[in-house]
Amino acid sequence: MNLAIPAGQTTAFCGRSGAGKSTLADILMGLLRPSAGRVLIDNTLLAGENIHHWRRSVGYVPQEPFLFNETVRANLLWAQPEATEQDLRAALRASAAEEFVDHLPSGLDTLVGDRGVRLSGGERQRLTMARALLAQPSILILDVATSSLDTENERLIQEAIHRLHGELTVVVIAHRLSTVRKADAIIVLNRGEIVEHGTWQSLLSRPGSLFAGMVQAGAQ
Numbered sequence: 186m187n188l189a190i191p192a193g194q195t196t197a198f199c200g201r202s203g204a205g206k207s208t209l210a211d212i213l214m215g216l217l218r219p220s221a222g223r224v225l226i227d228n229t230l231l232a233g234e235n236i237h238h239w240r241r242s243v244g245y246v247p248q249e250p251f252l253f254n255e256t257v258r259a260n261l262l263w264a265q266p267e268a269t270e271q272d273l274r275a276a277l278r279a280s281a282a283e284e285f286v287d288h289l290p291s292g293l294d295t296l297v298g299d300r301g302v303r304l305s306g307g308e309r310q311r312l313t314m315a316r317a318l319l320a321q322p323s324i325l326i327l328d329v330a331t332s333s334l335d336t337e338n339e340r341l342i343q344e345a346i347h348r349l350h351g352e353l354t355v356v357v358i359a360h361r362l363s364t365v366r367k368a369d370a371i372i373v374l375n376r377g378e379i380v381e382h383g384t385w386q387s388l389l390s391r392p393g394s395l396f397a398g399m400v401q402a403g404a405q
Contacts, residue, residue, distance in 0.1 A: 186379045188372065192227075192323075195346060195355040197365035199396065200374035206358045209374070210326055213356065214243050244322030250313035252301035257286055258293040260301075260312060264320045276319040279349065281341040282311035307341065314345065324354040339364065362400050371396065 190196045190213075198206045211217040212224060215236040224231040231239055252260050261273055268276075273293065277283040285308055289295035301309040317325060327346070339361070347367055349355055359365045366385050373381035373388070373396045381388055381396050388396040 192354050193351050194369040197357040197368040197371045204374040205377040215239050242323040244317030244325040246314050246327045250309040252297050254299040256294045261316050264316045276315040279318050280311045280315040281345040282315050326356045328358045
């Protein structure tokens with residue numbers, strides 16, 4: 186494949202299971218090295234010492250959020266120990282998490298339980314996103330981050346992604362295609378290859394589009 190991801194925009198990767206979405210995300214983060222070809226960051230080869238610096242500039246939100254058996258504050262500060270109260274508030278606001286945190290018994294100092302068991306799935310996911318944003322990444326990767334959420338929590342994360350548009354580069358790996366409706370570009374993968382590339386509307390209107398078939402199957 187030959188692919189450019191524009192800075193400051195939202196790019197989505199879609200495809201059926203096994204298409205190569207998560208593998209591509211691992212390559213983007215520098216966790217896997219391609220057996221052929223190269224990855225360039227602003228025309229600089231992602232290799233050697235550059236990999237370490239690049240990883241520090243990547244925020245990652247996995248499908249299964251992980252929280253420590255600590256307070257909300259401690260879980261956030263794990264990503265940026267020197268963050269101020271204002272920094273914490275800004276990250277929570279950006280991830281649509283500020284309101285529910287303010288309603289917790291002790292706010293930022295509420296214990297979340299082992300793996301965040303005292304919070305709902307959507308609350309855990311939004312806190313994980315806030316933690317990733319607190320480190321002020323230049324690129325945010327959401328790896329199937331809304332697949333297990335209900336409609337309301339999915340909407341909140343969609344709105345959070347939309348507010349980040351233009352501020353940092355966002356890469357969304359999606360099974361639930363409604364998540365990527367507002368993406369600047371949608372990349373459709375099949376067996377490790379790019380088979381379609383476009384916007385939501387352009388892909389839906391393309392005759393015989395794989396993406397249109399996936400959307401239709403998901404709506405049934």
